[in-house]
Amino acid sequence: MKDCRRCGSAIDDAAQFCPDCGTPQTDEARAQFADLAQEELDESGLPGGGDRGKLLAQLTGDTDRLWDRAGYAVGFVTIVLALSVLTDPAGVPLLLAGLVILPPTRHLLGRPFGRPFIREFMVALYAVFAVLGGALFVLL
Ligand SMILES: [Zn+2]
Structure with a gap:
């Protein structure tokens, strides 16, 4: 067992994502998630720039x-x-x-x-x- 890097929940060592808060737990999962989040943001039509970067950083655990x-x-x-x-x-x-x-x-x-x-x-x-x-x- 390890602790989620974001919410601290005990999760399986092999888990890629936290079952409680969804935060990616490995660099691989993070990269994958960042791509997905980027796509979502592209489709959402939100303006680019600072807010988007902040949102992406929050989503990926940066x-x-x-x-x-x-x-x-x-x-x-x-x-x-x-x-x-x-x-x-x-x-x-x-x-x-x-x-x-x-x-x-x-x-x-x-x-x-x-x-x-x-x-x-x-x-x-x-x-x-x-x-x-x-x-x-x-x-x-
Ligand atoms: Zn968590």
Whole structure:
């Protein structure tokens, strides 16, 4: 079993698509799906350009990849920052901020609920801890 890269549902290792949300799980399925989505879009008569690119990215899971990459980047930078001020009280909330923004945390925390937490919630948590850390750093 593996987890769907989008909704986190447990799915068969060999599955090409998630049975819950339909997101392609392999590069092959993704490419196939992108072609189909492109055809659908061509037939839909939607105007080309930005919105279409965004829609296609969403359909093929590229948006999820971008989010994940950004999550790792921000998380690691914040954790390094937190470790460099760990003797300071600000280090603890900063470390927590770095940890909550990492994509695996979102999936782990959501496990008891059957779904990963939504990204916006993790970003909000990150913001709370980061602001707390920043405030402690400035005030103490
Ligand atoms: Zn899914």
